[in-house]
Every structure is written in structure tokens, then in C-alpha cells.
Amino acid sequence: MGAVERDSAVEHAVSDHALVLKAQAGDREAFGELVARYMRRAYYAALGLTGSHDDALDLSQEAFVRAYRARASLDPDRPFYPWLYQIVRRLCFNMQRDRRTRRRRMEEATPWLQDQADARAAASDPARDVERSELRSRLEVAIDALPEREREVLVLKEFEGLRYREIAELLGIPIGTVMSRLYTARKNLAEILGDVL
């Protein structure tokens, strides 16, 4: 199990395949069940790509709306989430490319990462807590500065806990490309965070 709760890893009485077929026939309850299964993954994917709770919520919900409208084009024999993820990422990339949105986000930036060492550090050493908070903030800025494809692979690996094979399947790229993008992303991050590493 990865860092983010993986909805698809849970066993369900009704398969995705059956729900997709019902949704394609216009059954909104079946589609609602698919939403319930994948809303967390869609949200966290969007959060990793946009770095904003509001945008992640808005874009992940919009992705489900578009998925429902385009449900006729989905092959029920193929897994649902990779198809949904393509919609999520396109929405996120498009939003990120909008300069006005980027400017607004810079002005309204709120933390989107959570330091798991925060609570322990705060209890034992307030000075270290401030240091960790600064580190988290700098990491967020450094990830924001990465090109979208590098950021995407980094987020899928580090924060969603996917393996290389899973990332490759999700993005439809070779495993070698996953590793190359990850290397470049980490190299860039290490350079930006140089003095605190």
C-alpha cells in the first residue's frame, strides 16, 4: 500500500467492470459507486499536480463529470482509474499552464504537504519544528518549480507510493522513462534544496 490510501486495492462486491457497464447504460448510482471508490485517488493525484486543496477538489470533481459525459468511449474491459487519471492530469496541466491561475496560486499558497515528523519535533524541540516547517515550505516551492512531467512522476512515486511498473502503466510510458524523469526531478530538487540537504 502506498502513502496515499489506494481505493482500488480494496475488494468490492461489485467489480469496476460491472459498474462501468451500468454507468454506460445511464445508471448514475453505479457511477456514484465508482466516484466513491476513486475520489480519494483522484483528489490526491490532483493535489500532487496542483499543490492546492481547492483546485484539487474542483478539478477531481470536474474529471468525474467529464468521465461521466464521455463514458461511452470507455472500454469496460480496461481499468477505470487509469482512464480517469488521464482526465485528471489533463485538467491539472491545463490549469497549471494558465499564467493567471499560477499567479493567483502564488498569492494564495497554503501548505499541501504534511510533515509526518512535525508533531514529534514540536513536542521535543520548538526550534526544530520551525526548521522542519521551513523545509516543508521549501520542498513545496521546489516541487512547484519542476516541469509538469517530472513533478508528476515524483508525486506518484514519493507521495502516492506507486512502484515504477504502476507509474509506467498509469502514464503509458516505458519504465525507463519513469526512471529518467524521476532522476531529473530529484536532481533538480536536490539542486534547489542544496543548502538544506
Added chain:
Amino acid sequence: MSERGAAAGDERARRLLMRGLDGELPAEEREELERLLNSDASVRAEWDRLVRLKEVTDTMKLQQPPDEVWKDYWESVYVRLERGIGWILLSVGAIVLVSYGLWMGAQEIIADTEMPLYLKAAILATTVGVVVLLVSVVREKLFIGRTERYKDVER
């Protein structure tokens, strides 16, 4: 070594570093990574830096939203679905009604023999302008916003 050979060697080294860092390296390749780290100080320095970065990212996770978000999630998606259909029906209905009203009005104006020609021309110009703007706005909302903006995004 040729440039291509050197590049391939670099690529091999990068992949070893990544897989070693992420624990996806089999035992035999683990030894290869160790040999590489021991034989090249610059690779060792890069490895150490990447390990420190990994230690930082391992302590971070994505911020969790409040539980209410999940309770209201499907409801929000459902409302958007309904509103989308509502907007399409409203737009189509409005276009038909406005077009019908304009057509009836135009017929009356044309039949009115007392109205000066320049006034008829002004009304016609205003009407055509409104229709063009209306169609343009509807077209933008229904089609351009959904398709054109995403055409440059590769899957």
C-alpha cells in the same frame, strides 16, 4: 568510449541510482551499484545527496482534507452533472425562443409601411448583432471551453 556509449553508461548509472534509492534493485544489481559508487567519487557524492533528499521526502505526505470533503464529494459531482445538462437544455431552448421571437418581430417590421427605412435597417443591424454575440457566447461555453483548451495537452 564513444559519446553514445558514455551516454548509455550514464543512463544505466542513473537507473541504478533510482532503483537503488527506491528499493527496486535486485541483489545482483545492488552489487553493481556498490561497485559504481566505490569507483566514482562524483557518483558517490550525487548518491549521498539523493539519499538525503529521499530522507526528506519520505517524511512528507500529501495534506489530508477534512472528512466532510468525502461526505459531500459525490453530491457535488452529481450537482455538476445536473447543472451541465440544465445549462445545455436552457441554452438550446433560449436560442429557439429568441430566434422565433426575432423572426416574428422582423416580419412585423418588414410589413410595417409607415416605419422609415433607416429605422428598419438599425433594428435589423441591432438584431443581427445580438444574435451573433449570443451564438458566439453559447458556442464558446459549450464547445471551445471543453475542447480547444486541451488539444495541446499530450496524453
